[in-house]
Amino acid sequence: MTLRPLIGALALSLLLVACGGKDDHAEAGHGHEGEEHGAEEAARGEHGGRLLTQDGITVELAIAESGAPPTWQAWLYRDGRPLPATVGTVEVRLVRLGGVRETHTLVPQADGSLLAKSVVGEPHSFDVEVIARVDGKDLRWTYDSYEGRTTIARKIAEDSGIRVAPAQPGVIADEHEVQGLLTPVEGRVANIAARFPGPIRRLAANVGDRVRAGQALATVESNLSLTTYTVTTPISGVVLARNATVGGVAGEGATLFEVADLSSLWVDLHIFGADAQHIVPGVPVTVTRLSDGVTAQTTLERVLPGTATASQSTVARATLANADGLWRPGSAVKARITVEQQPAALVVPVAALQTFRDWTVVFVRVGETYEIRPVELGKRDAEHVEVLSGLKAGDQVVVEQSYLVKADIEKSGASHDH
Numbered sequence: 001m002t003l004r005p006l007i008g009a010l011a012l013s014l015l016l017v018a019c020g021g022k023d024d025h026a027e028a029g030h031g032h033e034g035e036e037h038g039a040e041e042a043a044r045g046e047h048g049g050r051l052l053t054q055d056g057i058t059v060e061l062a063i064a065e066s067g068a069p070p071t072w073q074a075w076l077y078r079d080g081r082p083l084p085a086t087v088g089t090v091e092v093r094l095v096r097l098g099g100v101r102e103t104h105t106l107v108p109q110a111d112g113s114l115l116a117k118s119v120v121g122e123p124h125s126f127d128v129e130v131i132a133r134v135d136g137k138d139l140r141w142t143y144d145s146y147e148g149r150t151t152i153a154r155k156i157a158e159d160s161g162i163r164v165a166p167a168q169p170g171v172i173a174d175e176h177e178v179q180g181l182l183t184p185v186e187g188r189v190a191n192i193a194a195r196f197p198g199p200i201r202r203l204a205a206n207v208g209d210r211v212r213a214g215q216a217l218a219t220v221e222s223n224l225s226l227t228t229y230t231v232t233t234p235i236s237g238v239v240l241a242r243n244a245t246v247g248g249v250a251g252e253g254a255t256l257f258e259v260a261d262l263s264s265l266w267v268d269l270h271i272f273g274a275d276a277q278h279i280v281p282g283v284p285v286t287v288t289r290l291s292d293g294v295t296a297q298t299t300l301e302r303v304l305p306g307t308a309t310a311s312q313s314t315v316a317r318a319t320l321a322n323a324d325g326l327w328r329p330g331s332a333v334k335a336r337i338t339v340e341q342q343p344a345a346l347v348v349p350v351a352a353l354q355t356f357r358d359w360t361v362v363f364v365r366v367g368e369t370y371e372i373r374p375v376e377l378g379k380r381d382a383e384h385v386e387v388l389s390g391l392k393a394g395d396q397v398v399v400e401q402s403y404l405v406k407a408d409i410e411k412s413g414a415s416h417d418h
Contacts (some may be wrong), residue, residue: 088134146370163400170347194250270313
């Protein structure tokens, strides 16, 4: 981890402490009859479930997960002794972050427990209300069971650089990362020579100068006529080279100046192996300047028929506008060729992804509360990834500094009942 993320994480922690922030996932209880306090370790029964006791009746409640999708399971007791499942009913009502409500009805099983047929989706993080009727007695308990959840004040989140964006439909691109080289466009380079040999009497341009078509670059005295004549440039562009000095002799046919029109350049991209079989002209290309990270969009114009001898690569060529003059011939660049674009019902930035336990997750914000969402992923490209399940359109997903949210959740150690 770089120094900057470490400083950011420390700053967030200090801000939370300075503001007297508390971990809401450690809060429990709503003042209801039969209330269970999540801040204290809940009593556990012989099946590992949470013990809910009222008026001598106990319901042991757990989430059964072994070898099957997770479901609520319960066992009944009176004064510590097991009761048949048939003497009672149990209903578990959940309220998830964002106000999403679920009801799970447990029914008697042959093994003496009560079991719900409905699946408890991840994350197992919710406010729980248990409604039971055992031997004619109505019972009720409430408690909080949070995991992967924390609260960060909005101002602290903003100051820490935490940003959210809605999950929404998008496009996943089939992309290829390649290397390339900038070269002048063929036909836009002029090698300018003296018409007649003789001494150079005057030079009017230096390397790097911008010149116009017809502009005088040098004056040469002809050895044949002993009169001077002017050497001009046939094209507008930039002087790339000057092979002349005042007093020197201009040889017959020797190049004095090289002038190139650099208003646009070729990008020759090197493609290796099987990639060359399905990269065709007309597809979009994003070129990145290595010196400062500036990008430019262009289109692949052609795939050259030969093979580059030194690298044994296929060369694909695009033309790049060079209005700012900062794309320089001979410079190496990197490029992303987009072969195909496929629509996706839901995408998030790759930067939103984190790991939590053995899941890949994103963090969703509701108000000032953040919570994990385990996600099933599909196709991805350099920037976005398709979400197959775990999110719905419009969910506010943390897309910047998600590692700070992860750090705060892991610091809290919030877990749920299994």
